[in-house]
Amino acid sequence: MELLDMDIDPVRLESSLWVGKKRYRAALTGWHLNWTELDKKNRDKKTVSVPVSEVIGVEEGRVQVLPQMSVAEDTDREFTVFYVKRSSSGSPYGLLWRLGRTQFCCPSRDLRDQWMTQLRIALKTHSPSRPHRLLVFINPFGGKKQGRQIYHSLVAPLFELAGISSHVVVTERANQARDHILKKDLTGFDGVVCVGGDGIFSELLHGVIGRTQQEAGLSEHDPSITLQSCDLHIGIIPAGSTDCVCFATVGVNDPVTSALHIIIGDSQPLDVCSVHHCSSLVRYSVSLVGYGFYGDVLAESERHRWMGPLRYDYSGAMVYLSNRSYAGVIQYLPADSQLSSPRDNTRCLSGCSVCSKGTERLFPHSPGARSLYSSHFSQFSSDTEGEWVSVEGRFRAVSLTCMSSSCPRSPLGLSPSAHLADGTGDLIIVRDTHPLGFLTFLHRHTSTQDQFDLPFVDVHRVKAVRFSLPTGEEEDRDEERERVNDGGMTEEGKRPSRSGSHKHLVERGEERGQKDFLCGLCCSKAPTVSVWNCDGEILPHTEISCRQEEARSGGNILANEGAITRVNNRYNSNIKLFF
């Protein structure tokens, strides 16, 4: 009978070892390192079992790592194993990971050397997807401005222990990380990591997607092509204000947990949505593309950046009290409702069957091929226009989210049953309603109550969305048209979202909608047009088209630990994050 590689267990070692004053039977089986106390009292033979894939490092002597690597005692019969240890705390969707450490003592130096050698061979053999070299971008101004400290005190020692070499860039300006990825030599790097929030993550995402398309000779602006898959993984060390991408994938926003996921090479694909204005790419999104409430909150919060993460709560309250709704026309292309629905009460976890089945069904094309629904997406076609659904009215909020967008503020997220990598997004339409109704809607984001079970809220699983102003708002559209040639992709020094100044926008001749919006905050005149919040950036256009891209970014979800702990679909997707 022919043996498959997987059946061979080349690394096997078993011996008695001491941990402290207790004697153990330790065994390395190739896939696991186990140790069982040899004590008559240990009748039920309790065994500690660590998968080799979760071993972080093996060091000679009695070693500690945090706050920094040091050898407490170096005897020639001891070695220390570091591994992933699940803590009992976290969120319902992800546990905190900590660095576990056990110091073993062998009867002889020879045996110690044998253990060290075999463990290192096992690590190499069974952890092929681990990164060896990482390019790390730290945003020193994200969140509570702790990025540098978080990286150097919590993350760098773990990378060092795991034998990962990292090149660190502390950013000095917005978009530096994106430009670095677009232009610099990245040979030898297995991945790029950001230390910060959703904004710096978005820079990495745009850099990685953009560079891959450049190298493939594809135009990101052409809405009719499918983007080329990206080999470079993205990792996130959360140090921002919302940390939505990290929270929605890992289940917690904790730097050590994310560092450990990155080290062991965990990977999870993520849907990416592209936002176009006319035929130009404006931005990519993985989390929220939101008009009305979330756009207004973001625009208002930019004026209060000095408040740090609290700016969102303050601005949220201000915007809520201003009691606004906006007219618009929403068109959407529904996804196949037989595959899944935003109200089916499922929760997407790593290894999710909807994501693995749905992706293949939704995107059977190879990269570079013409997009499955390019004709649906075209502004001026189409033969299949009939599939689009149109809704016109006044809205409190229009939100499109590719994933649940859960975050510490809303642990279940904007759409709790959204999938991370199924090729669809959830469109949440909150029609105009009385203030108490809208407050109920918002408040339900903080609990397990269903925010969609309200008469003025609709949710649809979609493949694409278009938004336009109703007829009669032509002036806005005309002004927008003049801006089409701007391209839309934010350029260095032209950062409408984070510039945070009313005057600044007006001087630059931004579209009337944005002027209206900003006036609405300081004058009594209610604005007629809101702005789009795209993963925390304000878009420079009101009329946009969004579609799910075949290109994806991965992050790891290890929510509900124990159910599914490893992702087996590594490297099968276009863009991946690892944590």
Ligand SMILES: CCCCCCCCCCCCC/C=C/[C@@H](O)[C@H](CO)NC(=O)CCCCCCCCCCCCCCC
């Ligand atoms: C009564 C309590 C209601 C609490 C309602 C909480 C709803 C929270 C929903 C969070 C959704 C996050 C979606 C993620 C978006 C990210 O891609 C993006 C980039 O980081 N973040 C934001 O745009 C940042 C968006 C931040 C939005 C914060 C909204 C806070 C609303 C506070 C309303 C207070 C009403 C008080 C009435 C007196």
Ligand SMILES: Nc1ncnc2c1ncn2[C@@H]1O[C@H](COP(=O)(O)OP(=O)(O)OP(=O)(O)O)[C@@H](O)[C@H]1O
């Ligand atoms: N050195 C820098 N100076 C100014 N801005 C920067 C710098 N580096 C990155 N940025 C920009 O800062 C913005 C915010 O960063 P980041 O997302 O890390 O933090 P945050 O906004 O506090 O968190 P979140 O996005 O999770 O709400 C991003 O848009 C990023 O492009």
Ligand SMILES: [Ca+2]
């Ligand atoms: Ca999705």
